[in-house]
Amino acid sequence: MRTVGSRRLALLLALAAAVPACAPRRSCAPAEVATSRYLADLSLPPGAQSPVEPAALRDVAGEFRRRTADRPAGRPYHVLALSGGGLYGAFGVGVLLGWTEAGTRPQFDAVTGISIGGLMATFAFLGPEYDHVLRRYTGGVRRSEVFRRRPLLALPFADAAFSSAPLARGIEEAVTPAVLCDVARAHAAGRRLYVGTTDLDTRRLVLWDMGAIAARGDADALDLYRAVVLASCSVPGAMPPVRIPVEVDGRRYQEFHADGGASDSVIFRPFMVAELNRAAGVVGAVAPAGSVLYVVDNAKVYADAKCVRPRILPSVEASARSLLYGKTRDELHRIYLDCLQTGMDFRLTAIPQELPVGTSGSLYVSREEQQVMVSAGYAAGRSAPQGDGWRDTPPGTEPSEQALPRAGTRFISGQPANEYPR
Numbered sequence: 001m002r003t004v005g006s007r008r009l010a011l012l013l014a015l016a017a018a019v020p021a022c023a024p025r026r027s028c029a030p031a032e033v034a035t036s037r038y039l040a041d042l043s044l045p046p047g048a049q050s051p052v053e054p055a056a057l058r059d060v061a062g063e064f065r066r067r068t069a070d071r072p073a074g075r076p077y078h079v080l081a082l083s084g085g086g087l088y089g090a091f092g093v094g095v096l097l098g099w100t101e102a103g104t105r106p107q108f109d110a111v112t113g114i115s116i117g118g119l120m121a122t123f124a125f126l127g128p129e130y131d132h133v134l135r136r137y138t139g140g141v142r143r144s145e146v147f148r149r150r151p152l153l154a155l156p157f158a159d160a161a162f163s164s165a166p167l168a169r170g171i172e173e174a175v176t177p178a179v180l181c182d183v184a185r186a187h188a189a190g191r192r193l194y195v196g197t198t199d200l201d202t203r204r205l206v207l208w209d210m211g212a213i214a215a216r217g218d219a220d221a222l223d224l225y226r227a228v229v230l231a232s233c234s235v236p237g238a239m240p241p242v243r244i245p246v247e248v249d250g251r252r253y254q255e256f257h258a259d260g261g262a263s264d265s266v267i268f269r270p271f272m273v274a275e276l277n278r279a280a281g282v283v284g285a286v287a288p289a290g291s292v293l294y295v296v297d298n299a300k301v302y303a304d305a306k307c308v309r310p311r312i313l314p315s316v317e318a319s320a321r322s323l324l325y326g327k328t329r330d331e332l333h334r335i336y337l338d339c340l341q342t343g344m345d346f347r348l349t350a351i352p353q354e355l356p357v358g359t360s361g362s363l364y365v366s367r368e369e370q371q372v373m374v375s376a377g378y379a380a381g382r383s384a385p386q387g388d389g390w391r392d393t394p395p396g397t398e399p400s401e402q403a404l405p406r407a408g409t410r411f412i413s414g415q416p417a418n419e420y421p422r
Contacts, residue, residue, distance in 0.1 A: 293346055
């Protein structure tokens, strides 16, 4: 019976693939209409289900600041969090270079990075004197510099579709013993650098204290440092996981580490403030007045709208993309709450929503598109941290971002909610 059922299922799938012309056509709303800043519901009376103004959230933030008024003395902390995003990381490179050019880029007390952000984090942490390393990527990265295709016949037995040998060589060239020494010196001065990976066995995020690794000074420190950076960038399925040996209770094991973006898109935790305080001889996890967390999101906050074909794979792809972007917005909201708890001000910049980018995936961004993103990031960096392209509230708090329930199926786009003719 199982064999007959399997055959029927295979036949149905084959028929679905063989007769594309039979799929029902549908009329999709244009992207600019579907994602209109205002989509007024004609089934609702004026004033019903109005969005909440972000002033309410800022009042809450003010109350938290009053509750953390007993802050440690000292200069404010500047913390940078770099997100994942594959080759969209060109945006973050542009932000850092523009920030340097503006002359307002602070020395970051702590930097966190995940995925492509994990690759950038070391050089953002070390400061503008390492901008020449980041500038190497402003002309666009070739895919051949990241991965190499494997023979088709080898794929059924491979741990990934591509080899990450080109990326590993690039990391080896960029992360030199001199770089490790500079990271160790910054760590000794009380600054902190963290990179995230995903342990595929436990399906959990692992945070690595890169400064502590650099400061070890043993023969394995450089190899481990490079391995963590490579693992943080290794997209599961596309690139092989990195094997990292560990010892627990005197027994040796081997962990599989991959892209930290499989766990979190961007990292900030309250313990990081506590660790900066500890290095400064202060107790607690509340930052000095004026401390700021700068989040550079190497992606858009919302996925671009695109009419989905009535097929299995496009539907799955659209759902996965929606899940990924929604999870990132949730993480940014949690990070905002962590900022309230620790007394940090929140600043966020991301790829402008209106900027056209490719839809083939973050590993298939053309060099021309990367250059466009570098320019957009450069403009945001020039205006950092409060100008155009920066926000002080998490996604979902502005009136145009709030999801309100529908009462019907007739709408007017392009006008403020509930201010439309009847």
